[in-house]
Amino acid sequence: MAQSTQLHVVTGKGGTGKTTVAAALAMSLAGQGKKVLLCEVEGRQGIAQLFDVPPLPYEERKIAVGLGGGEVYALAIDPEAALLEYLAMYYRLGRAGKALDKFGIIDFATTIAPGVRDVLLTGKVYEAARRRTGGRFTYDAVIMDAPPTGRITRFLNVNSEVAGLAKVGPIRRQADSIMEMMRAPETRVHLVTVLEEMPVQETIDGIAELTSERLPVGHVILNLVRPSVLSGVSQKALAAGSVRPAEVASVLAAIGLERDVTVAEALIAEGEAHLERQRLQDAQREILDDCGRPLVELPLLSDGIDLGALFELAEQLGDLR
Template structure:
């Protein structure tokens, strides 16, 4: 029997939409009838905004239910609260722990002490992923855990920070917990998905992230190409623009015949050429992703913002990632 629930870690360069992808993945898993925990670790309350619920406290709350009977619970992991929980769990400090919080020791430890913050965050994820409904033979509380993780540039350190702490603590509960967390992070039940958009910097950061995660022995899953723009022009129109047959001179009479101002032709043709150029750049980055050696899925750019309907539309496209949980 596995010793932890399947864990999906979602990372990506800032601005690529990793929080949206993490939320949609949680919905995709719930659509299979699963009970899913969606964790946030950066304190931005992005999950609450996406699901249009009040800011999340440091407790697990149900935020969505699927027609198939699955549920999405959410947890905004607060490092200060996690440290108090940790002190109570391993050292039974109780009131003493709350006194430390009152005197600012908790805030100092999680802000200043190297690595402590990430250890507490990953430690809480570990606890949620291995929690059972009863004894060791009983089912897990959650069928899957999805983490809206830090950006790609620091994901390997976030997931591997316990190695550093384990090296500092030679004995005791800190060492034992660090070793257990690292075992889970490198286990077959864990998958790290990388979100990108088809622009040069995010794609390069994704490739660097894949290389670093692989080097550290952390399991890489899918690359999610987000916000992909569809071509708005036909192949014939693009060819005519490139060949110069579609110019302001040829467009102006058509506009005039349609009752539109002739002087809009220059702007219209320039916009068309700009669109073609952007699509070509997008295609170049798509080829790089195609050759990165990792499976990938594509999510379209959705106009009108992200609401529950849009999230479910994205969730339907994330079926390959949901399959990783099986």
Template sequence: MSDWPDVDLHIVTGKGGTGKSTVAAALALALASHGKQVLLCEVEGRQGIARMFDVAPLPYEERPLASGHGSDGTAGGEVFALAIDPESALLEYLAMYYRLGRAGKALDKFGVVDFATTIAPGVRDVLLTGKVYEAVNRNRRTKNARHYDAVVLDAPPTGRIAQFLNVNDELAGLAKVGPIKNQADTVMTLLRSERTAIHLVTVLEEMPVQETSDGIAELRSIGLPVGGVVVNLTRPQALDASAREAALAGALPATTVRADLEQAGLPTDDALVEALLAEGRDHAERRRLEDTQRELVAEIGVPTYELPRLADGIDLGGLYELAARLREQAMA
């Protein structure tokens, strides 16, 4: 069973460099593995989804991306992708609510769209989140539109996530009435509901863990629903507790290391043995730091999931591997 059975919108954020886009993609594949139709969205214009899945840059159009793999190896649902940009979202908004059609495209040519979203960044975020809202709230009766069981949003980083999602406050001094304000109110209803979960990605280092803790506190202070914390890029547990203590104390036996090298048919010179002992000590020190940060993550008091650092980097196979890990831990 998933920890988030009633969530339709999964928002993934995290400090830059923690791998939030990778986690968002893996989560989308994990949800699809249960037979769900999933939309994976990005809003930062980086085309990160296209690079991860090795496809052409995404247009402002929902495109099939990958199929989910069930736990028994059978095919699951599908993952679709959408790169949302504010200019295209505004043109769609004008066409839907003001029926401007070609006139809206003319505005784009004159740079009015870019001007509007530059002088009023709150409007930009309303447009971006408004498109996500529209995708989440489709149903099977929506004409000429694909229905999704879940939407995963690769959101801006932790430092901007509260501002990005708290669109009502961003518009407070700009629009007190009118369709833009109404859309912001509607979007906030979804974002503050149990249908939404905001997941934060971190690594086991001091600054990302602190930023994650601060981000959760800020989200809670404005009434937004916090989901889980994904601890990404964890290292293998290469030493057991006793070996780690010995490494930290500089007491790993050189004779044992030399015997193991000999058994493997490798050189046993002093320089290599000393280098391996030093590497073991560095690993033990890193593990001690990570364990300290892991305890701090646990103190936050939300469900926590862990994903390993993949030796071969991130490709489609790696994303499927991470998706399976999330499914095993009941995040999806």
């Protein structure tokens, strides 16, 4: 029997780079020769921007090939299109469903019943993860660029969201099937954070909420980690306050630059600020060391994110299988 498709759900506080991490994870798995589907559910077209391709339609489209020969397909899941597909699949409302869309009923339904909207979004991921081609699963792995940490448990726990809307029927059965997949051994919810107080606290809270709902937590990815640019000797000197502007100005002159005390003072201030940022990073990392989940660090890339950067980050994500 073919192995089940792996489902990786990537979440994180806004601004932590969860879409970048999801894309890098897709490239990492493709680098292992896997066929991967990368899905987004928030309508931001972030995946298209990262891979520098046209805006994604509501269909699976190949966007990249990994170093190991695997392929990355992408899909932007639209709730209205998903509902039309759902109506055609379960109620055989082909043209009638499109007529409803013209009257705005589709938009109305997904607005007043956000639980149904989430079932439609996660339901499309479920369909892709469980689809078979030629006797085996179509995709080796499916990655969902999911909503932020503060909403992820509610988004994934579709059973509770539809409890008051559908006791029986296709929607209820769909929700039950989705929850079975979300809690399966092949599923992991990865949390992306930066080493700052608010994102780290939201990550800790997210782990607790996901665990309480029996949703499987995977790795915590520490993104945009700043490397130290100071030697140990310089760090000790700055911490002790023993670096003097005149001494720094002399060093500037020795390497052929202007002996400028004002510039030297600015360099010392920047060094002290850098040292303080490193201390804050280290303090937040210590907090996450006790979160009970494996940690992965991704560096801050000064040249921005492009396809080459995704390959670079993908090398760090080899353990997320």
